[in-house]
Every structure is written in C-alpha cells, then in structure tokens.
Amino acid sequence: MREDIMSAIQCIGILTSGGDSPGMNAAIRAVTRAALQHSMTVKGIYHGYKGLITNQVVNFQTRDVSNIIQRGGTILRTARCEEFRTPEGRKKAYECLQEHGINALVVIGGDGSLTGARIFAQEFNFPIVGLPGTIDNDLYGTDVTIGYDTALNTIMECVDKIRDTATSHERLFFIEVMGREAGFLALNGSIASGAEAAIIPEISSQRDQLSDMIEHSFNTSKTSSIVLVTEGEITGGGAAGVAERVKKEYPQFDVRVSILGHLQRGGSPSAQDRILATRMGVAAIDALLDDQRNVMIGIHNDTIVHVPFSKAIKNIKSINTDIMRALEIVSK
C-alpha cells in the first residue's frame, strides 16, 4: 500500500493559515525535509489559502528552510481568507493545486484553518494532513498545540514583571490573555506566574467567577493580587469588563488592567515547541505515505496520534480540573 501511495504523492504543498504561532517555522522545516527525503517535490504556498487562490506558490529545497527553526512567526506568511469559505474560492484553489502538480497538502493552523481543510478535502477528494498550530491549545485530540508552550512562557514573563509594580502599589491587576473561547493560557499562565486566580470561559458559563473569587477565595491579608482573564465576552468582556464590574461592586480595590495582546503570539519558539513541531512535521509526511487523509497530527502521552479533522474541530477539549484545584489551593 505504502509503495502505491508513494508514487501517487509526488508533490506536496505546505501552507500556514490563521493566527501565527511560534514553532510554525520549525514545522515547515520538518515537513519540507521529511518530504524531500522521500523524493517528493515540495511547494511552499504563501499567505495561507489566499496564496492558493492568487497563485503564490514557490519551489522549496532544503536550503529554503535553513536557519528558521529559531524564528517566530511563519516564513510562509499567513492570512484568514474569506474567499476560501466560498465554493468559487475553493475551486480556484483546487485549480492552482492542479496547475502546480500538487498531490497532497500539509496545513498548519488552528480550528478555522482545519475546518477549511476538512471541507476542501471532502469537496475535491484531496489528501490533506493538518498540524495543530495555535497558541490557544484548543484543538481536541492533542495534549498540546504548536506555539502554546512559547505563549505560556511569554505570559509568565510578562506577569512576573507586572507583579513588581502590582506589589509596589498594592493593586489588583486584571491581565487579559488570548485564547479565544479556551482558558488554557489563562489557567496555566496563572499557575506558572503565581497569579491569585484565573477567569476562564469554561467556568464563566457555569458560575460567576468574579464574585466567587472576591467573596470566598481572595485572601484579605494580601495587599496586591493578580488575576488572569481570558479575552472575550464569555468572561464578562475580558479584563476591562471584569475591572469595570469590580470598580462598581467592590470599590475598596485599586484596580488596573493590562492587555497582553499580540505579543503572546511572537518570539522565538521554546525548545518544547521546536521539538513538538519537528516531530509533528515528520509525522505529517509519514501519515500521507500511510494513506492517512483528513487527519490532524496530535500528541498524546508523548506519542504521535492521528485525529480525524471532524473530531479535532468539533469536540471541545476540556480543562483539567486537577489544574483548577491546584490553582485554588496554592493561591490562598
């Protein structure tokens, strides 16, 4: 079977799509070099799916991916492409793949990018393997995603710095982190930086975390406190929304807000992200050679796994309650 497929897949395309994440370059490097080792031709597609619609495709040799493992962002650039959501846009993308003789695609991106990959693969019966590239860590079926560890480290370093001024001024800081509708960055960022609490979407939909926190768990002997809040409406409007509420309902606190924003997406990838991206990149080519289609490469208990797109995208990855409990215990 493998031999047949090897001859069927002679040319692969790689693209990065959606929000960038540290480690995407390490993944591009690994995919390219693994494919070249199997005598495939490699095409780099610029600007995500948009590059397929506008024909931004270049040949990649091993030297094209030299000296990039340590770089943040993505050398292929990235985009969120509205046109790819339409059947006309996807048809143009398919024609571009045909024109370049590309037989299979490796898509590196998050939820939205893999959703696009799934639709396209079904529509044109085209082999695609996905790699989970997002700082949000919100893809089901993989313990971690490429970029998550680096973003967590960035958050930790920022919060360490904010703590200095929070302590000096005896203030309550609400620090907003990314994550879209997932609280992994806020929760684990809180543990890593010794923050007093995390307000995350997974819990916000069940109970009022702010009043719980202030009335039950806030240690009144503490003169300053730090709370990490996941961005977005579910947490009550992110850090700014929560802070507004505190000012009205608990005026005894001297409140400040800090929004970490896009600096969480940048920077040189951590060792963990480089290793993860490299393993996953090699696994993507192995998967294509083993006739795997429509799967995302994941990692579970340090073992590479193949997760059908349908599961990776549709299933909700839940927050580990042990981690929540640990935060509650150590922040008292």
Ligand code: F6P
């Ligand atoms: O999905 C990654 C992510 O960084 C989210 O955490 C965030 O909500 C979003 O992308 C921001 O997207 P953009 O860079 O397009 O504003």
